[in-house]
Amino acid sequence: MTPLPHDRYCDEIAHQVGLLRTVLTSGADLSATVPTCPDWSLERLVRHTGGALRWTETMVRTRAREEVPEDRVPLGEGPGNAAELDAWLAETGDLLVATLREAGPDAEVWSWAGIPTSGFWARRMTHELTIHRADAVLAAGQPYELAADIAADAVDEWLQIVEFVQRTMPHDAARELRGPGRSIHLHATDGTWGTVVELTEDGIVRRSGHEKATVALRGPLTSVLLAFYRRLPLDSPELEVVGERELLEFWLERATFG
Numbered sequence: 001m002t003p004l005p006h007d008r009y010c011d012e013i014a015h016q017v018g019l020l021r022t023v024l025t026s027g028a029d030l031s032a033t034v035p036t037c038p039d040w041s042l043e044r045l046v047r048h049t050g051g052a053l054r055w056t057e058t059m060v061r062t063r064a065r066e067e068v069p070e071d072r073v074p075l076g077e078g079p080g081n082a083a084e085l086d087a088w089l090a091e092t093g094d095l096l097v098a099t100l101r102e103a104g105p106d107a108e109v110w111s112w113a114g115i116p117t118s119g120f121w122a123r124r125m126t127h128e129l130t131i132h133r134a135d136a137v138l139a140a141g142q143p144y145e146l147a148a149d150i151a152a153d154a155v156d157e158w159l160q161i162v163e164f165v166q167r168t169m170p171h172d173a174a175r176e177l178r179g180p181g182r183s184i185h186l187h188a189t190d191g192t193w194g195t196v197v198e199l200t201e202d203g204i205v206r207r208s209g210h211e212k213a214t215v216a217l218r219g220p221l222t223s224v225l226l227a228f229y230r231r232l233p234l235d236s237p238e239l240e241v242v243g244e245r246e247l248l249e250f251w252l253e254r255a256t257f258g
Helices: 006-025 042-062 082-103 118-140 148-168 221-228 245-254
Strands: 037-041 182-188 194-200 203-208 215-219 240-243
Touching: 006 042, 006 082, 006 118, 037 042, 042 082, 042 118, 082 118, 118 148, 148 182, 148 194, 148 203, 148 221, 182 221, 182 245, 215 221, 215 245, 240 245
Parallel strands: 182 215
Antiparallel strands: 182 194, 194 203, 215 240
C-alpha cells in the first residue's frame, strides 16, 4: 500500500480539474443542490474545491512551516458565472500542478496528518478532487468513472488518515473504531483489488488481499470507493453487503472524511 508516484498525482490533478470543468461547461445548473453535500450548491462545491487547491498551492510554494490561514490565500477574481468559474478553476489547476511539479515529493511543507511534505499534499488534493468531482457529477446527473489505481489509492489514503486520527485524537469518534474480533473486507468485483480493515484495541490494521471478515462490501471498485466515502448508498444495486451490515454502518458513521 505504497502511495503512487508524485508525477502520477500531478497528472491526475490536472485530469480531475479538466473533468470538473466539463461539468461546469455542460450546462449544469450551478444553483442545484449537491445531494451528497446538501448544504452546498454546485457552485459552492466548485468554489470550495478550487479554494482548497489554491490554499494548498500557497503552502507548497511558500514551503509553509505552519498552517496558512485561509483568509491569507489569494483566490483571484471572484467568478460570477459558469464561464468565469471555469476559467478560474482552470487557472487554479495549472498553478497547483506547476507548483507541485517544481517542489517534487519531498519538499518540507506543513501538514495536519503527520506527513510534512509536498508529496502529502499532491496525494491529498488528488483525492479531494476525486471525491468532490463525484459530488459534482451526482448533482449534475452525469456518469462517474475513475482509474483503478486512483480509486484504490483513495481508499488507502482514507484508511491512513483514520489510523492517524486514532493515534493523535483520542476523543474523536474514530476512537470507537476499536476492539477485537471485528473486520471489514472491501472487495472489488471488477479486478483483483481487495483490502481488509481489522479493528483492534490499538486501532485499525489494514492489509491488502481477500479473506473472510465480519462484513464484506462487494462491487465494482469505483462503487466500493464511493460507498466507503458515503457518496453511494449501501443499497445501490451495484453493491452487495455480506455479513454484519451493522458493523459497516457503524464504521461509516464514525470514519467519514472528505
